[in-house]
Amino acid sequence: QLQLQESGPGLVKPSETLSLTCTVSDGSISSTFYYWAWIRQPPGKGLEWIGSVYFTGNNYSTPSLKGRVTISVDTPKNQFSLKLSSVTAADTAFYYCARHYGSSGYYEYAFDSWGQGTLVTVSS
């Protein structure tokens, strides 16, 4: 069964770049049928999609984060990554990686597998 595991620093200073990695197990990130996503949730609040990436490197992100997002894929390591620049306290959240079906630029399907999430706190 597919497993997703987030990893990265739990504390980031304001104005710096948040970096997280999601390792995919028991499944291939190079599958032509899936996209790989980052979703976050501030403590006690709702879910927000950050963006998604395909194994080719094609990626999409929410306009609301105004170009601060970089999502990339490392197929040999079966991992994908998130970088969020210029962070503020508002970026403090649980960050989840997830999978959704998609192919050839059409990816508007449900998130069917999720990692356990990792809390990132932005504080000096």
Add this chain to the structure above:
Amino acid sequence: SFELTQPPSMSVSPGQTANITCSGYKLGGKYANWYQQKAGQSPLLVIYQDYKRPSGIPERFSGSQSGNTATLTISETQAMDEADYYCQAWDSKTAVFGGGTRLTVL
């Protein structure tokens, strides 16, 4: 911008039916997905493409859509169904989540 609106909370007695709604301008014509999130856990997909149930999800979970409102129905609600429920849809290649509904079973 595209928004999805859910009631913040609702309560239901064990064995009764819970109907959680999700409304949004232009939701009609888009697929709605529903996620269950229990305390301290990551979300779990319970309904996709309006009414389809993933493998392993109990039959008491069902979904429907009419006009600009999607509904998650939990029949014969059990204590284990107490959780936050989020609807989600795609608009202009962006995933949008509703604000979530906290379901209390009491």
